[in-house]
Every structure is written in C-alpha cells, then in structure tokens.
Amino acid sequence: MTERTRRQLRRTASLLVIITLLFGCGAPSGSAGDAPRQETISISGAFALLPMVSLWAEQYQALNPNVRFDIQGGGAGKGMTDVLSGAVDIAMLSREARAEETARGATLVPVVIDAVVGVVNADNPHLSAILAVGLTPELARAIWIERTVTTYGQWLGVGGDDPITVYTRADASGAGEMWARFAGGATQEELQGIGVNGDPGLAEAVRQDRLGVGYNNIAFAYNPATGEPTPGLRVIPLDLDGDGAIRPDEDFYANKATIIDAIRRRVYPFPPARELYLVTKGEPGPTIKAFYRWILTDGQQYVAQAGYAPLTQEQIDAALAKLQ
Structure with missing residues (x-):
C-alpha cells in the first residue's frame, strides 16, 4: 500500500467518525431530544365528576408520564364558563349542554352515569x-x-x-x-x-x-x-x-x-339520575382524544371502584365513533 493510499484511508476514517458523531448517535441518552414532550390537561367543573376524573387522571398519568393534569371543582356552570373562555382544556359537566353553549362550540362526550x-x-x-x-x-x-x-x-x-x-x-x-x-x-x-x-x-x-x-x-x-x-x-x-x-x-x-x-338498572329515575360529560370547545385535540378513548375503554374498569354507574355499551360505541 502506497503512502498516498494510506493518507486517503485515514481521511475517509476521520470523515466517518465525524458523520457517526453528528448523525449516528443522536442526542445523548436522557437529553431533551429523547424525552417526550410534557403536556398538561387542565380540567374544572362539576363536583359530581371530580372523584371519578381524579381517579382516571391518576391511572392515566401512571401509564403516560408525559401527560399531567390540573383538576379543580367549582360546579358545572364554572366548568362550562372556563372551557368556553379558554381558561381550561376540559369542563366536567353534570347536565346536558344548553343551546347557547353548543352554539359557542361546546362539544360533549359522555363518560359515566350518576x-x-x-x-x-x-x-x-x-x-x-x-x-x-x-x-x-x-x-x-x-x-x-x-x-x-x-x-x-x-x-x-x-x-x-x-x-x-x-x-x-x-x-x-x-x-x-x-x-x-x-x-x-x-x-x-x-x-x-x-x-x-x-x-x-x-x-x-x-x-x-x-x-x-x-x-x-x-x-x-x-x-x-x-x-x-x-x-x-x-x-x-x-x-x-x-x-x-x-x-x-x-x-x-x-x-x-x-x-x-x-x-x-334504570330503576332510579332519570332525572335525577343523569349522564355526566367531559366538554371541550370545538373538537378535542390529539392528546385529549387519546385520554377520552382510554376513559371509554380501559378506564371503564375504575367506574365501579369510584362509585358510579357505567355507560351502556351502545353509549360507549357511539362516543368512540364520535372521536374518529
């Protein structure tokens, strides 16, 4: 091997090392480049849903550490006002939406019955x-x-x-x-x-x-x-x-x-029994949709534990279809 060939091989090896460092390894382990983006879902509203949503949030966050929750009560009226004004991402609602609320973009998903x-x-x-x-x-x-x-x-x-x-x-x-x-x-x-x-x-x-x-x-x-x-x-x-x-x-x-x-069993009358809803202004974004889908599927296992009645399968299927 000639000296010229050896010099070319050394230059090629050096270039490969640089390329590997720049592109092959990526960001160092544990850096911001590897960590999923942290997201916070803010929720306010009906006291009726507060214990259930708090339990769902705890379980969901354990499975999705990048999603955090900020939850407070205050009543259904406050929750609806908060979500329509953009103060929170989700309202907890313990009644049906009013016409003026849907006209402003209130979008409801049923989640449980009490x-x-x-x-x-x-x-x-x-x-x-x-x-x-x-x-x-x-x-x-x-x-x-x-x-x-x-x-x-x-x-x-x-x-x-x-x-x-x-x-x-x-x-x-x-x-x-x-x-x-x-x-x-x-x-x-x-x-x-x-x-x-x-x-x-x-x-x-x-x-x-x-x-x-x-x-x-x-x-x-x-x-x-x-x-x-x-x-x-x-x-x-x-x-x-x-x-x-x-x-x-x-x-x-x-x-x-x-x-x-x-x-x-629908023996206790409706009303005062009722469906409880989560509400967004307009169509929920991907992070909230994922949370909703989990609530309507895996999250239903916690309904009895929290002391609520489950939705019927027809209600769950309709809500899931609405999220497509």
Missing part, C-alpha cells in the same frame, strides 16, 4: 317517618319550588309544626338543575331555600341542621371509603309508585353499591 339524591340530617326527629314515606316529584316541588309544604307535619301527614329548613345550591350546578327537573321545574333558579356553594358545602349545611333537607350528588351523600351514607346524613328514598310508602323494592339506599345498581 344521580342526585335528597338528603336529610341523620338526627332529624322525624327520620323514621321520612324514610317510611319518602319523596315524590310532587312533594319535592311543594317543598323546593312552590313552598306550600313548609313543615314536617305537612310532609308526613302527622301532627307537629317543626319547620323544614330547605337548602339548595347557590352556585350554578348540574345537581341543582337535575333536582329542579325531578321536581317538575326546568332550571335550578326555580329552587327555593338557603343557598350554599358547592356539593361539600350543601352536605355540611344539612349535616349541621337537625331540621335541614337538601340534595347532593351521590359522591357526597355517601362516604367514598366505606360506601355508607356520609356521617350525619341520610338519603331520602323516592316513592316511585306514589303510594305514600317505601316498599322493599323501592328501598335501595343503604349504601352506594345498592343505589348504583338501581341506577344501572
């Missing part, structure tokens, strides 16, 4: 009679909307003039709208009573008032750890056939599992 229930203080002196008689839509209307029934004597058909202290939601909420619709109204604004902000606030107000009645999403009417009624509260049964008495087949309120089963 219900609103009437609640009464566990130390109410008339508790046994309340649990025996229950509530009808007509009676709920007389208590919360018309205010023609203002004492427990009128409610229960017995003597006594203990006043019914009526509580309702002060903030715009899906729970309030569902309870109004159950009582024959159309909007939350028709409900009368002492206004309290938030599901936790309303539950606490009734819990502190022996003569208080109100309504809550089941996530706050039942203890999330035990499934039993929240300490200090009892759920008011619904008199489904209107005969003035709660029969054994109407009494499914002992714990969260029994009422969830009644909702799943």
Whole structure:
C-alpha cells in the first residue's frame, strides 16, 4: 500500500467518525431530544365528576408520564364558563349542554352515569317517618319550588309544626338543575331555600341542621371509603309508585353499591339520575382524544371502584365513533 493510499484511508476514517458523531448517535441518552414532550390537561367543573376524573387522571398519568393534569371543582356552570373562555382544556359537566353553549362550540362526550339524591340530617326527629314515606316529584316541588309544604307535619301527614329548613345550591350546578327537573321545574333558579356553594358545602349545611333537607350528588351523600351514607346524613328514598310508602323494592339506599345498581338498572329515575360529560370547545385535540378513548375503554374498569354507574355499551360505541 502506497503512502498516498494510506493518507486517503485515514481521511475517509476521520470523515466517518465525524458523520457517526453528528448523525449516528443522536442526542445523548436522557437529553431533551429523547424525552417526550410534557403536556398538561387542565380540567374544572362539576363536583359530581371530580372523584371519578381524579381517579382516571391518576391511572392515566401512571401509564403516560408525559401527560399531567390540573383538576379543580367549582360546579358545572364554572366548568362550562372556563372551557368556553379558554381558561381550561376540559369542563366536567353534570347536565346536558344548553343551546347557547353548543352554539359557542361546546362539544360533549359522555363518560359515566350518576344521580342526585335528597338528603336529610341523620338526627332529624322525624327520620323514621321520612324514610317510611319518602319523596315524590310532587312533594319535592311543594317543598323546593312552590313552598306550600313548609313543615314536617305537612310532609308526613302527622301532627307537629317543626319547620323544614330547605337548602339548595347557590352556585350554578348540574345537581341543582337535575333536582329542579325531578321536581317538575326546568332550571335550578326555580329552587327555593338557603343557598350554599358547592356539593361539600350543601352536605355540611344539612349535616349541621337537625331540621335541614337538601340534595347532593351521590359522591357526597355517601362516604367514598366505606360506601355508607356520609356521617350525619341520610338519603331520602323516592316513592316511585306514589303510594305514600317505601316498599322493599323501592328501598335501595343503604349504601352506594345498592343505589348504583338501581341506577344501572334504570330503576332510579332519570332525572335525577343523569349522564355526566367531559366538554371541550370545538373538537378535542390529539392528546385529549387519546385520554377520552382510554376513559371509554380501559378506564371503564375504575367506574365501579369510584362509585358510579357505567355507560351502556351502545353509549360507549357511539362516543368512540364520535372521536374518529
């Protein structure tokens, strides 16, 4: 081999080393070039969905560490306002969207089912009679909307003039709208009573008032750890056939599992049971679509654990098709 040939081989080898360093190895291991881009999904809205979405976010983030979540409650009205103004990516909604909201781009995907229930203080002196008689839509209307029934004597058909202290939601909420619709109204604004902000606030107000009645999403009417009624509260049964008495087949309120089963079987009425939605302004982007698809497939395994009723398979299929 001549000296000239050796020099050419050395130059070629040096060039190959440079090319390898520049293109072959890529960015060093662990650098920003290898790491997936971090994304944050911000969510606000209905207290009814807060426990479920929080659990979904925890499980999804464990599978997708590059996706993080910023979640807060505040009520369905706040969530819708936030998402339509661009303050958050997703709203949690516990009612159907209104025409003016869809006109502004609100795009809904159903994710789970739950219900609103009437609640009464566990130390109410008339508790046994309340649990025996229950509530009808007509009676709920007389208590919360018309205010023609203002004492427990009128409610229960017995003597006594203990006043019914009526509580309702002060903030715009899906729970309030569902309870109004159950009582024959159309909007939350028709409900009368002492206004309290938030599901936790309303539950606490009734819990502190022996003569208080109100309504809550089941996530706050039942203890999330035990499934039993929240300490200090009892759920008011619904008199489904209107005969003035709660029969054994109407009494499914002992714990969260029994009422969830009644909702799943469509025995508990719609309303105050309802579908819960996640909402974006316009079509959701790829990251949110991926999260939605996971919720509607693998994420459904956590629904019972969180104390909700699942969507039907037809609802899931329709929602997945909408995401195509």
